[in-house]
Amino acid sequence: MKEEFKVISELIDEKSRVLDVGCGDGILMEYLLKNKVVDVRGLEISKEKVKKCLSNGLAVVEGDAEYDLKQFPDLSFDYVILSQTLQAFMSPENVIKDLLRIGKKVIVTIPNFGHWKVRLDLLFKGEMPITKNLPYEWYNTPNLHMCTIQDFYNFCNNKRINIFKTISLNGQKTSKITSSNLKFKNLISELGIFLLEK
Amino acid sequence: MSNFGKMKSLLIKEPLKLDCGKEISNFPLAYETYGNLNEKKDNAILIFHALTGDQFASDINPVTNKEGWWNYAVGPGKAFDTGKFFVICANVIGGCMGSYGPGTIDPLTNKPIATNFPVITINDMVNAQYKLLDHFKIEKLFAVAGGSMGGMQVLQFVSNFPNKAKVALPIACTASHSAQNIAFNELGRQAIMSDINWKDGLYDGKTFNPDKGLAVARMAAHITYLSKKGLQEKFGRNLQERSDLKFGFDADFQIESYLRYQGSVFVDRFDANSYLYITRAMDYFDLTKQHGGNLSKAFKDSKTKFFIISFTSDWLYPTSENKDIVIALNAIGADVGFVEIKTDKGHDSFLLDVPDFLSTIKNYLNTTYLNINERRI
16 A cells, blocks of 8 residues: 555655545545645545544545546646546546546556456456455445456557556556556556556 | 623724615624633634524523533534634624624614614625624634534635635535525514514514514424434324324424424524524525626635535535535635535534534644644645
8 A cells, every 4th residue: 555655656746736536534645745745635435534534634525536526627636546446436437537637647546457366366266356455255346347457558548548657566566567568567466557648 | 681781792883884785883793702812813713603593602601591502512622622722703793692683772762773774694794793803803713614604604704805714614504595595584584574563573572572473483494404304203203291182283292392392492582583684694695696606706715724514414505505615616726625424413413412523523623723833734
């Protein structure tokens, strides 16, 4: 988790306006406020988590990204972050579209369903994989649209979304993902971090 | 009402131009304070009361001898911690707890001003209370807060004085009184004005007082403050001190008896003409219209941090109307937090012991006060 925050933080310029979509308890927001001079806002669907954020003085609004992103004007943030949440939406495509409309740049992190452990689980056990990043059973998972790093990479290409940077996170280790090492990184990365622009 | 003389009051000498075009001057604004203003004068919170509230937000109201209307929220260690903050609360103009209102005695006639009192607005109320900042020599308030009509005053305050409050807490309110809100207020006003003892507002308060009309107004309003589920759970079809229906029009049901009681105690503490004037002020409130149909413009010059709260079971000032304010603020990139608190207690939730609500406010205010001082945001 910490590593992911570090990578995200490094992608963000000082003195920028940031929106964390699905900000949860606000720990990424706190991390950014501590490590960068940024103006950061959050959107979160869980009342409990919103209350926690507000109790910590964070500017967080209760809402559902699939409906409530509409209220933010075009290009009203320098960065919009979506950390490990894309898979939980009814329509990830529309959410990405909205993020690209609101943010000059968009950071999306993807729990990678293409990781070798996931593939082995399905291959040998014949059961839906349960991992550290994907700890749910098939019948209670909030993750409706799982994808791999490669899937998301292809999606961006098909939709003509510019990918500025793709970073692989595996344990503590970060590395660059390029079109030439994509197949391999898709096998060994737990998390993919994408920096996008319309 | 023998304790009226002990109330704190600010005499506002300079003229105040009202929205209706008239001007008032040399009028009293009754207020109360809790806690202490610190040396830097940066810990003051101005709290605005709702329709039937007054300046006695906490402790014991010396006039009614009952607990202050926001006693759950205001006091040492409470949501608005008077151990840390200096809380000021004033009776709105048009009110009946010492501020200039229709019950004020006109020195020329020695009778209440009654319906000669000018029709006032939320804007007028806020402009009058702004004078308290000068009185206490407070350059900038730490916060402005209030629920219901108090929330409307919060919005109007920030709109009028964009850099005079660091934090704004509008709770369970709206930026524009809805047709339904106006309808219920009109019902109350008609109940009062249909009472034969109202006498075109010239009742003397002793022999003649529109008690029945005012009580009915309160009963109708009280229903709007509660949720259907809350009423059902509290009263259901329970009978009042009887084992069977009496086939008459006495209060057979507990809910009837409860409403009658609420009506009867209200007339002892509230003035019928004040009720007319204050409900009218609420009905006229439309901050969106004040800004040419664009609510965002109301806050465009403000650096204030907003924290907006609504309640799931509040159908009088529903979440959707509170969210309209959030949307307007987000549209201009304002600093805004928003949460809808889950409760069955209806609109009244903001006055009640709803722990989630109170603890979130307390933590938000304490943390934000520290953050502003340390990070200098």
